[in-house]
Amino acid sequence: MPETLTALARFDAAPDAEARRLLLTCCASRAFAAAVAAGRPYEDPERLLEAAGAAVRGLDWPDVLEALAAHPRIGERPEGAGREAAWSRQEQAGVEEGTRRELAEGNRAYEDRFGHVYLVCAAGLSGAELLARLRGRLGNDPEDERAVVRGELAKITRLRIRKLLGETP
Numbered sequence: 001m002p003e004t005l006t007a008l009a010r011f012d013a014a015p016d017a018e019a020r021r022l023l024l025t026c027c028a029s030r031a032f033a034a035a036v037a038a039g040r041p042y043e044d045p046e047r048l049l050e051a052a053g054a055a056v057r058g059l060d061w062p063d064v065l066e067a068l069a070a071h072p073r074i075g076e077r078p079e080g081a082g083r084e085a086a087w088s089r090q091e092q093a094g095v096e097e098g099t100r101r102e103l104a105e106g107n108r109a110y111e112d113r114f115g116h117v118y119l120v121c122a123a124g125l126s127g128a129e130l131l132a133r134l135r136g137r138l139g140n141d142p143e144d145e146r147a148v149v150r151g152e153l154a155k156i157t158r159l160r161i162r163k164l165l166g167e168t169p
Contacts, residue, residue, distance in 0.1 A: 007165040008048065012041035023052075026160035027153065028070030031063040032056060045165055052161050056154040061146065067153055068116050073107045074130055099127030106134040113138060114145055121155035 011019060016037055023033035035055040042048040059067070110118040120133055137148060 008042060008045055011048075011164070022164060026052070026164060027056060027067050027157040029056075029059055029063045029067040031059055032067065032157075045162075045167070048165075049158055049161055052157050053154050056157050057150060059150070064146075064150060064153065065116055068119055068149070071117055071119055071156075074103055074118055074120060074122060074134065099131055102131050103127065103134065106131060106138070109138060110134060114142060116149075119149050119152045119156070121152050121159065123159055 011022060014022070019037040019040065020030075020033040023036050024030070027033070032052075032055045035058070036048070036052050039051045042051065107118050118134055118137070120130060122130055125133075137145060140148060
């Protein structure tokens with residue numbers, strides 16, 4: 001059995017509390033973890049990914065904010081030794097030191113405007129690309145930005161679930 005299917009079988013068979021704990025490393029919303037854990041068992045990894053995407057899109061805004069609270073600011077080095085901190089460090093690996101200062105300024109402007117951390121799926125993006133996206137999103141109205149945030153959260157969650165299953169996205 002391929003590793004992804006073995007990991008999926010372990011996830012499907014895990015006690016509810018363990019499944020939720022694993023899901024919280026992918027998206028730190030308790031409502032998300034409860035919804036996805038309740039859908040087990042999943043026939044294949046794609047069904048799990050589809051359920052996770054639907055769960056993120058269905059979150060109430062306070063649940064999105066709960067998930068955002070677990071994300072470090074783009075350009076900051078995530079602290080800690082846990083799985084989520086390691087994944088954040090890996091996802092933000094393209095940020096150069098000089099760009100970090102500009103991102104810090106942009107993060108402050110973004111948080112002043114929208115009231116929450118700037119979230120972007122950083123995997124594979126350079127620091128300059130992250131900064132350009134941040135600057136572009138500062139022009140969004142709050143409702144449009146909420147839709148963008150949900151989309152970015154869904155991308156990050158998908159990437160992390162694939163990692164949880166042992167895939168290399």
